[in-house]
Amino acid sequence: PQEFLKGFKGYLHSDAYSGYKKITGIKRCLCWTHLRRKFVDALPKDIQSPESTLPGQGITFCNKLFEIEKTLENLSSEQRKSERLKQEKPVLEAFWAWIDATRGKV
Incomplete structure (x- = not known):
């Protein structure tokens, strides 16, 4: 995800995959279905x-x-x-x- 989201800033709506914690500049928004x-x-x-x-x-x-x-x-x-x-x-x-x-x- 670090490479794919390189340069992205903002909200990331996703599941609770822990790999997203390593990305700076994003605010994680978790899924209500999960x-x-x-x-x-x-x-x-x-x-x-x-x-x-x-x-x-x-x-x-x-x-x-x-x-x-x-x-x-x-x-x-x-x-x-x-x-x-x-x-x-x-x-x-x-x-x-x-x-x-x-x-x-x-």
């Missing part, structure tokens, strides 16, 4: 109501973001950016508040 998979993997296998668990709540946040993204598919990049700020920012703020509130419980 994060959601971690929540799915953390679900207890024998639970009757997974939505009431912490992993289930995390999945709900991810799913909400995916639902919003689906509605933005046919918009221009500028329109998507505007709508993401309007629609997704509150979901992300709630997600990070939830993370902060649950951090000591896990």
